[in-house]
Amino acid sequence: MAWRRLGARGAELIPQIRMSGPMPWVIAIMVAMTAIALAAGLALGNAISSARAEIEGGVTVQVLEPRDDVRAREAAAAVEAIKRVPHVAGLRQVPQAELDALIEPWLGSGIAAATGAAIPVPALIDVRLDGAASPDRLAAIERVLVRAAPSARVDAQSTWLKPVFDAMLSLQVLSISLVVLLAGALAAAVLLAARSALGANRDTIEIVHLLGGTDTQVAQVFQRSIGYDAAGGGTVGLALALVVILSLGRRFAGLGAGLVDSGALVWTDWLLLALVPVLSTLLAMLTARLTVLHALRKML
Incomplete structure (x- = not known):
């Protein structure tokens, strides 16, 4: 049927070349910032855990x-x-x-x-x-x-380092909050892009409906297109983030400070960073699908 041929060639509904236009690059920036914020939060968490385990049983005795x-x-x-x-x-x-x-x-x-x-x-x-x-x-x-x-005075090392731990914990919470905010910003950007594409292709969508196409099939076209853009942008964003993370890691490693060294990322942290573009793509596709379905119900 005609609607099947049109749906199979989603470029007619969303006529744009992959990695063209602002959307892939917006996603790349969002993914890069998310990965950097997540890496900072993971590094702070590692440093806090390592330092606490090391000084938990530490006591300093000063003879004055x-x-x-x-x-x-x-x-x-x-x-x-x-x-x-x-x-x-x-x-x-x-x-x-x-x-x-x-x-x-x-x-x-x-x-x-x-x-x-x-x-x-x-x-x-x-x-x-x-x-x-x-x-x-x-x-x-x-x-x-x-x-x-x-004249001796006894101090627990964990007591006088507590303000440092509290400050690092606050920074970790800030990093996690940034990850959540960036995910929301990504969803908002996809929502606006999907609505713009719907408005630009309204006549074509009406023709598809007349030919027997359903809202779900139309949404799949938008979802697939956004998915390609998000995957490409996410890959570029992760690559940029890795360059920044590795560069900062080398600079901090040169400080030779024990607390900084204990904040090095482990393999599970790198795995989480690798999942950022994957989760971003899934979020973009889900947002596009829900946005298009919601808009199509109002159109008809």
Whole structure:
């Protein structure tokens, strides 16, 4: 029948060459931005999970005694006392040379000679627990340090890093929100394109109906055309996003920061990124189909 021949050649209903016009490039931009936002959210999630697992049982003990000889004696006594505390998996007293290297960027290496007196630096003991640093476990460490090192102060690493985690979690939520907003923007762009194509081909569609074509068959023509454009645009968008993601990954890897390194994408993350153009194409096709069917019901 004539409507079958017309429907099989969807270019007569939507006369445009593939990858021409603005729609494929709009989809490419949307997919690229979605993939970049998703990659940022996944990287932040990996960094948060890795850092939390690493410092969950971390405790820092600072011996604040200003006198060098007393501080050294209290630090040694604190190490021996902490060894007898239950749930302690390991501990390490940070060497003085390492502490000097940590404060050198802020105070300089020759500050003692310049001022004529050394600045007292607290002794640090890094303690690792076999589980989370709960208030009860912190209290147990504080009790044994009362006599061994009266000037010692106990801090859970997860406590003073909590603001950092909260900020990273907020950025992750923002990334997920951007993905949702971009999906909505993609659906809106397809909706407008489908309505525009319907208006431009209204006379042809009426002829198809007179020849026996159904709304579903007409919608399939639009759905197929949008699907081709979305697939092509999505592929281009994903390629652009991968270039940006890999470039940023190399730059952040050069920082050599542990928290940044722990945010590297794993193979499951790359799989999710590869699904972005596929899901975008399905969303575009579904939006086009529903839009056309809804508009055709109003036309007839």
